[in-house]
Amino acid sequence: VVEKVAGLKYVPFHLKTKGEYGELASKIFAVLAVMDEEKGVSLLDENSLFKKAKFAYYKAYHDQKQRWSDGKDEAAFLKTGLDAAGISEADYQKKLEDPKVAELLKKWDESYDVAKIQGVPAFVVNGKYLIMTKSISSIDGMAQLIEELLKK
Numbered sequence: 001v002v003e004k005v006a007g008l009k010y011v012p013f014h015l016k017t018k019g020e021y022g023e024l025a026s027k028i029f030a031v032l033a034v035m036d037e038e039k040g041v042s043l044l045d046e047n048s049l050f051k052k053a054k055f056a057y058y059k060a061y062h063d064q065k066q067r068w069s070d071g072k073d074e075a076a077f078l079k080t081g082l083d084a085a086g087i088s089e090a091d092y093q094k095k096l097e098d099p100k101v102a103e104l105l106k107k108w109d110e111s112y113d114v115a116k117i118q119g120v121p122a123f124v125v126n127g128k129y130l131i132m133t134k135s136i137s138s139i140d141g142m143a144q145l146i147e148e149l150l151k152k
Contacts, residue, residue, distance in 0.1 A: 001139055001142050001143050001146065002044065004139065004140065004143035005143050005146050005147055005150075008146065008150075010043075010044060011043070012033075012043060012050075013107070013108045013111045014026045014029045014030070014108055015108065015111070015112060016105075016108070016109070017112065020067075020068075020070060020071030021068065021071065021074065021077045024074055024077060024078060025057070025077075025081075026105060026108060027096060027101075027105065028053060028078065028081045028082070028092070029050060029053065029054070029081075030101045030104045030105050030108070031087075031092055031095045031096055031098075031101055032048075032049040032050040032052075032053055032081075032085055032087070033050045033104060034095065034098060034100045034101050034104060035049050035087075035095060036048050036049050036050050037100075049085035049086070049087065050085075052084045052085050052086075053080075053081035053082075053084045053085045055084070056080055056081060056083070056084030056085075057080060057081060057084075060080050066080070068080070078092070111124075114130060121133065123142075125146055125149040125150060126149065126150065126152075129149045129152070131145060131146075131149075
């Protein structure tokens, strides 16, 4: 959809309420997203630290059936994401103190009410239009709807 709508900026949000490691995952993703932003790297770019960690978690969970001791091994969970991004735990801990990271985490927390309405994933255009994804039948249809909403 991002490729089909000129000028569209896609900004992923993470909800800490999802999964055994939801809160830790939000912290990891926020740190990496801020690091990407500071380097001018899109979160959709192949060089994105955020994207590298996201796919490492996806592969570990879905392909390798990794569960990191069912919520009891935070160190191993953290290592999975940081290793994929090539970030040391010390650098992660330092960046976690950055006010930009705290601001992003707060923004993500505030989005929870939107996700409760529809579930995940939820798509919001310009912070005010929630797309009811059950009514979308194609990528082109979603792109067209977004273009219409951007004009409002």
